Amino acid sequence: MTLMGKIIKKENLKRLFDDVSREFKVIAPVKKGEDYVLSEVESFSDVVLDYPTTILPPKKFLLPYKEPIFAFDAEGFKDLIPDEKIAFFGLHLCDANAIGRLDLVFWNDPYYRARRDRMLIIGISCKPTETCFCKSMKANSLTNACDLFLLAKDDKYIGFSMTEKGRKIVSQLYFEPETVNVEEVKIEYEEKLSLNLYKVERKILEDYNNPVWDETAKKCLACTNCTVVCPLCYCFDVVDETFIFPGEGLRFRCWDSCLLLSFARVAGGHNFRRDLKARYRNVYTHKFKTYIDEFGVPSCVGCGRCIIFCPANIDMREVLFKLGGV
Amino acid sequence: MRPKVAIFDLTDCEGCEVQIVNSKLIDKVLEGVEIVHFRLGQRVNRWEKFDVAFVEGAAITSDELELVKKIREHSKLVIALGSCACFGGIAAINNFMDLDEAKRYVYGENADKIEVLYVKPLPEIIKVDFMIRGCPITPEDFERVVSDLLAGRIPREHTRPVCIDCKSKENICLLLKGIPCAGPVTYGGCGAPCPSAGMPCDGCRGPLEELQMSAELELLKKIATKEDIVRLFRKYAPMASMFKEVGGGKL
Numbered sequence: 068m069t070l071m072g073k074i075i076k077k078e079n080l081k082r083l084f085d086d087v088s089r090e091f092k093v094i095a096p097v098k099k100g101e102d103y104v105l106s107e108v109e110s111f112s113d114v115v116l117d118y119p120t121t122i123l124p125p126k127k128f129l130l131p132y133k134e135p136i137f138a139f140d141a142e143g144f145k146d147l148i149p150d151e152k153i154a155f156f157g158l159h160l161c162d163a164n165a166i167g168r169l170d171l172v173f174w175n176d177p178y179y180r181a182r183r184d185r186m187l188i189i190g191i192s193c194k195p196t197e198t199c200f201c202k203s204m205k206a207n208s209l210t211n212a213c214d215l216f217l218l219a220k221d222d223k224y225i226g227f228s229m230t231e232k233g234r235k236i237v238s239q240l241y242f243e244p245e246t247v248n249v250e251e252v253k254i255e256y257e258e259k260l261s262l263n264l265y266k267v268e269r270k271i272l273e274d275y276n277n278p279v280w281d282e283t284a285k286k287c288l289a290c291t292n293c294t295v296v297c298p299l300c301y302c303f304d305v306v307d308e309t310f311i312f313p314g315e316g317l318r319f320r321c322w323d324s325c326l327l328l329s330f331a332r333v334a335g336g337h338n339f340r341r342d343l344k345a346r347y348r349n350v351y352t353h354k355f356k357t358y359i360d361e362f363g364v365p366s367c368v369g370c371g372r373c374i375i376f377c378p379a380n381i382d383m384r385e386v387l388f389k390l391g392g393v
Numbered sequence: 394m395r396p397k398v399a400i401f402d403l404t405d406c407e408g409c410e411v412q413i414v415n416s417k418l419i420d421k422v423l424e425g426v427e428i429v430h431f432r433l434g435q436r437v438n439r440w441e442k443f444d445v446a447f448v449e450g451a452a453i454t455s456d457e458l459e460l461v462k463k464i465r466e467h468s469k470l471v472i473a474l475g476s477c478a479c480f481g482g483i484a485a486i487n488n489f490m491d492l493d494e495a496k497r498y499v500y501g502e503n504a505d506k507i508e509v510l511y512v513k514p515l516p517e518i519i520k521v522d523f524m525i526r527g528c529p530i531t532p533e534d535f536e537r538v539v540s541d542l543l544a545g546r547i548p549r550e551h552t553r554p555v556c557i558d559c560k561s562k563e564n565i566c567l568l569l570k571g572i573p574c575a576g577p578v579t580y581g582g583c584g585a586p587c588p589s590a591g592m593p594c595d596g597c598r599g600p601l602e603e604l605q606m607s608a609e610l611e612l613l614k615k616i617a618t619k620e621d622i623v624r625l626f627r628k629y630a631p632m633a634s635m636f637k638e639v640g641g642g643k644l
């Protein structure tokens with residue numbers, strides 16, 4: 068498939084930003100201390116276009132930390148379907164493709180879908196770091212998870228529109244009239260540790276009792292930092308909070324983690340994954356086996372966040388390497 | 394008839410009672426329950442059958458031990474309010490030193506006139522139906538427990554560590570900066586105010602239902618002295634299971 072790109076000069080990015088912010092609440096990478104976070108921005112000058120990765124992924128806006136989903140009182144209940152229009156400005160391909168992979172799971176979820184239908188995603192080129200492994204996870208190509216992708220080229224960007232929303236944008240006058248054709252848009256680089264997805268998938272079940280699970284679970288704090296920062300971890304819990312005065316309540320969906328003891332506990336107290344080892348392994352079987360069986364792609368885009376933010380220095384790539392997935 | 398509620402305090406700072414008064418729903422709560430005993434909050438108090446008694450603080454004298462037993466006899470439900478009641482709190486630092494020496498240090502020549510016992514958390518003295526943890530508790534935890542009880546529901550336990558709150562606020566983990574933090578083993582739900590302000594979690598809400606203490610200690614030993622680790626777990630929830638051993642120097 069040939070992709071047709073249109074050039075936009077750096078100085079015109081601000082016009083693109085202003086245009087988008089007229090219609091959307093714009094979420095872009097900004098600086099927080101020494102690090103970067105995705106945050107609502109009002110002025111283009113706050114946007115950082117060259118950043119390694121953000122602490123939390125875009126999921127914090129799609130599946131918020133603690134989201135009220137309906138309110139109830141003695142009369143009945145009221146669905147709280149969100150109606151905000153969000154535009155991501157400057158997502159790396161891994162994060163945009165992670166949204167594409169979340170869609171596979173949440174497309175029929177009314178709360179997710181309401182946000183997603185109104186959403187605009189503008190991706191941007193990145194500079195791979197030593198924790199990146201999006202190539203191994205087949206998440207380094209441009210897909211229609213991005214409405215528009217801005218590929219850095221010398222002192223300009225080439226804008227590739229992947230959807231109708233994107234096409235409307237590149238037809239604006241701040242894009243140059245001439246076009247550039249390419250076969251595909253892909254982030255190419257040498258990964259520090261490359262994995263073979265096919266082998267990973269096979270090894271996970273074949274080597275169910277590999278000592279690596281014991282070894283790693285022994286080091287793991289079950290702190291959930293890795294699942295919280297993962298753009299594709301979506302384990303959640305549902306809690307009701309009732310306020311007897313004045314007699315109303317809210318139902319929330321909030322982040323949970325399959326690494327925690329309570330997650331696989333069912334009524335009556337039985338727990339399907341009593342040991343941390345079983346729970347730790349579950350992260351991998353879900354990401355690299357059952358998800359692939361179901362959707363054809365892993366539930367990992369190789370963004371590297373789980374590696375960067377693990378206080379115990381556990382590296383998912385090394386675990387998969389020891390398993391023989393290279 | 395409105396449920397009858399009592400709020401008692403033992404040896405403590407009264408901070409958790411203040412948090413009750415800080416609740417935004419306090420007016421509503423007062424409409425819905427009758428407070429029959431609350432030394433800090435009202436002038437006229439009486440003993441009768443309580444539907445719920447909240448007990449704040451640690452029992453460190455024999456009078457307080459008697460009081461606790463009397464409260465239990467008078468109450469359908471007893472709720473431990475805050476980490477002093479749940480886990481001994483700050484006062485339980487005594488338990489890790491020579492009691493006479495500690496008394497002499499604080500009270501000087503009057504030491505002999507003062508009675509101080511080994512500090513037992515409330516659940517070691519009487520049956521406790523529920524705990525509201527924290528030093529201090531959050532008003533939200535109080536509101537939730539009261540609302541759940543009035544709705545006839547068992548208050549829900551929090552099942553996630555402080556880290557999940559902490560990372561949701563996009564803090565860079567203190568452990569990665571070489572600062573010892575008890576977040577991974579601590580019962581969350583506080584919103585991680587301490588790490589969000591750059592200070593470690595001192596485990597004030599006590600241990601999570603299951604915790605990876607050996608992994609936590611392995612990691613802490615790489616970045617902190619034994620003394621620092623002991624101090625971290627001895628601070629606010631020293632009599633909690635798992636914290637007690639580390640606070641006592643077993644690591």
Ligand code: SF4
Nearest residue numbers: 161193195199201370
């Ligand atoms: S994981 Fe891939 S897309 Fe993401 S930042 Fe690294 S190189 Fe870029």
Ligand code: SF4
Nearest residue numbers: 297367368370371373
């Ligand atoms: S598992 Fe790790 S590398 Fe993969 S998407 Fe999640 S955080 Fe990124």
Ligand code: SF4
Nearest residue numbers: 287288290291293377
């Ligand atoms: S971040 Fe590291 S220590 Fe924490 S749960 Fe994940 S793998 Fe375990």
Ligand code: SF4
Nearest residue numbers: 556559566567574576
């Ligand atoms: S700073 Fe403390 S609470 Fe926050 S993630 Fe790290 S260990 Fe957990």
Ligand code: SF4
Nearest residue numbers: 583587594595597598
């Ligand atoms: S972060 Fe830790 S010490 Fe601070 S309030 Fe929460 S549980 Fe207590």
